[in-house]
Amino acid sequence: QVQLVESGGGLVQAGGSLRLSCAASGRTFSSYPMGWFRQAPGKERERVAAISWNGGTTYYVDSVKGRFTISRDNAKNTVYLQMNTLKPEDTAVYYCAASLARWATARPSLEYAYWGQGTQVTVSS
Numbered sequence: 001q002v003q004l005v006e007s008g009g010g011l012v013q014a015g016g017s018l019r020l021s022c023a024a025s026g027r028t029f030s031s032y033p034m035g036w037f038r039q040a041p042g043k044e045r046e047r048v049a050a051i052s053w054n055g056g057t058t059y060y061v062d063s064v065k066g067r068f069t070i071s072r073d074n075a076k077n078t079v080y081l082q083m084n085t086l087k088p089e090d091t092a093v094y095y096c097a098a099s100l101a102r103w104a105t106a107r108p109s110l111e112y113a114y115w116g117q118g119t120q121v122t123v124s125s
Contacts, residue, residue: 002024003025003026004115005025006118006119008119009119011123014086014088017083024078032053033101034079034096036070040089046061047061049070052106053074068081068083069082086123087123088125089123097114097115098113
């Protein structure tokens with residue numbers, strides 16, 4: 001059974017940093033793109049970042065460019081989201097996801113087959 005487990009969320013003041021991790025088990029995702037999404041209360045789920053199978057390409061939504069960095073360690077079957085200069089509008093539940101588009105680049109049109117349970121990120125002003 002495939003599991004994606006996020007960790008690293010929490011409460012932080014505006015301007016602070018957090019590092020989210022997503023550990024995959026039950027399947028090796030080293031050949032597949034991974035992504036991070038978020039959903040704030042009353043809002044639709046938003047695609048935040050994506051990374052290709054080898055880390056060669058990345059995608060970021062405009063609102064996080066220059067502040068967030070997605071990376072992966074295929075030996076550990078883990079993907080990360082480093083979040084710096086956090087803003088109150090970054091408050092949301094953050095989800096990692098795995099695509100089954102093998103060898104694909106990190107493009108915004110990717111579809112995802114597996115999802116984690118989410119981790120809460122709260123940024124206070």
